[in-house]
Amino acid sequence: MASTSNGQTQLVTYFNFNDSNTTADLPGLELTPTIIPSPTNGVSGFTFTSGTTVNLATGDLTGAGQALTVTGGASLVNNGKSFQFTINTVGLTDLALSYATKRSPTGFTTQTLAYSTDGINFTNFGTVTPTSSFVAYSFDLSAVDSLENQTSVTFRYTLMGATNANGNNVFDNIQVTGVPEPSTWVAGILAVGAVGFTQRRRFARLAGCTA
Numbered sequence: 001m002a003s004t005s006n007g008q009t010q011l012v013t014y015f016n017f018n019d020s021n022t023t024a025d026l027p028g029l030e031l032t033p034t035i036i037p038s039p040t041n042g043v044s045g046f047t048f049t050s051g052t053t054v055n056l057a058t059g060d061l062t063g064a065g066q067a068l069t070v071t072g073g074a075s076l077v078n079n080g081k082s083f084q085f086t087i088n089t090v091g092l093t094d095l096a097l098s099y100a101t102k103r104s105p106t107g108f109t110t111q112t113l114a115y116s117t118d119g120i121n122f123t124n125f126g127t128v129t130p131t132s133s134f135v136a137y138s139f140d141l142s143a144v145d146s147l148e149n150q151t152s153v154t155f156r157y158t159l160m161g162a163t164n165a166n167g168n169n170v171f172d173n174i175q176v177t178g179v180p181e182p183s184t185w186v187a188g189i190l191a192v193g194a195v196g197f198t199q200r201r202r203f204a205r206l207a208g209c210t211a
Helices: 182-210
Strands: 010-015 047-050 066-071 082-087 092-103 110-116 123-128 135-140 153-160 168-180
Touching: 010 082, 123 135, 153 168
Parallel strands: none
Antiparallel strands: 010 168, 047 066, 066 168, 082 153, 092 135, 092 168, 110 123, 110 153
């Protein structure tokens, strides 16, 4: 769906992993999104390593911090496995997903991204081939109207191609953005202002803790 002239993109959900956990640093509407192994065929465990400022959200003062890491695992158990998170998109249109990622020499060679509105049936929308340095990747989902105004939208990452148990992919600064629907624009100004204030306070507090 095309954005209106009054529409302004807002940050819906954000993970910077600087708390060394998988809970969103900017919660979504009526949800606190958490990255989890997919209920079926999920990856076996997460670790946290040094992060990056690539794709850092505006106003995030915490710096590079930490990043989410998935390894190939014993017997390369995580090849073909997935992790995911779920957000609320009620009142939002024109979604986009972006994040920074890299791989070690023997880490996963592909990341397949998919979305779902029921948590069961997924549609692939992109494949990333990570490199040895952090690079930001962005996916414009504005044409996927089925993701708009939903109480539950799940994004899934499926990893493939690791050749060593310690080979890894690293993920950081995952952002989902959207544009408020015209009918919610006026009310959204106050809500976005409140979220922005809370976000700035949180980022500033975290920056103070890590200084």
